[in-house]
Amino acid sequence: MRREEKNALARQRIFEAALREFSEKGYAAGSLNTICAENNISKGIIYHYFTDKDELYLLCVAGCFDALAAYLMQALEGISGSVEGRLREYFDARLRFFAENPLYLGIFTDAALNPPEHLISGISEMRRSFDELNISVLTGLLDSAALRDGITVAAVVEDFRMYMDYFNLRFKDVLAGIHSPEQALREHEERCHRQLGILLYGVLGDRDENR
Template identity: 40%
Template sequence: MQGGVIMKREEKNSKTREQILKSAMKEFGEKSYSEASLNTISKDGEISKGIIYHYFKDKDDLYLSCVYRCVSSLVEYLREKENLSGEPEKDIKRYLELRHRYFEGNPDGMGLFSSFMLHPPKHLMEEISKLREELDVYNRKLFERILEGVHLREEVSLAEAMEFFLMFQESFNYYFSQNYHGEENEAFNQHEQKLKKFLPLLFHGITKE
């Protein structure tokens, strides 16, 4: 009997937490961190602020929980759908298409992803960097596997090619964050469109003709 009561309580807690996160993902996906409001999350999710604070320490904690959910869900989806062909440009195109397809089905996550990748709250940058690590590791391993199937230029080692990729990734994101300040969903679309053009150029620079 007691076990059944505990299970029902845990189920209720899980549903309530899910309800809060769903409302928060929508709010953080539509607005920047500073503009997002716990009052709106409370109102739209039909949850009292007291209940929100029961499950999450503060706005920072709730935001980081949304970031974690976004990253882990995206990586899980990419791993599930991944299917390398051995053709670099084709595999890169598929990777970007999978990202786009994921966010088509998770529109609130699109705005949030763009927000914490390109315009993260300064006081949460360290925590966000740690939460991003799962995606960063996935991207590095995927790129390395793609590179293993291509003929690199004689003067370029696999380690150097990986270093080049990481430098490109960081500099591209930094450049984009400094030069685009529109709506987060539109920022994501612009970011992905430019990646589609630039990533093939990256490969042409390190592979043999």
């Protein structure tokens, strides 16, 4: 086996071990010592390929969001129907991804809802493709709908981005007592869907229905 192949296999082995550790425990409780002890990997080998715990964690975050973005792009290709139907399909596809890739679930919830403060900038860069996809999905929905006078797609997208930044911070506090990543994700996805629905349609029912 050539040196390049050995290096690739070694890096992949470390990555998979780190993915399991950070998925189960998050960044704060994740430990390089545990990764080494439970996977028969020497710390020297880890430091040969990676600078530190931060680099390994960000690699897992990048793998999660890149895979999620690619999955969603394929799942939504050619989808049509009502705005509400396409919106529901988008969030359903997100849930299917994590059902099929459970190790990425813990990574997603930790990075999205409990990011280490000193890694926030790095995480933002790692999830750029996912964030851009979210914006493109919203833009596509708005482009196919009639907006009120004076409302532009660009303005709604910008407001939505600021709104979701606040929502994610608030949701982190709300979920403080929820220990199951699956429950946390489903709560998060349902609330995201509801908040986007409020942004698009408001909260009041049709006046005729209330007469």
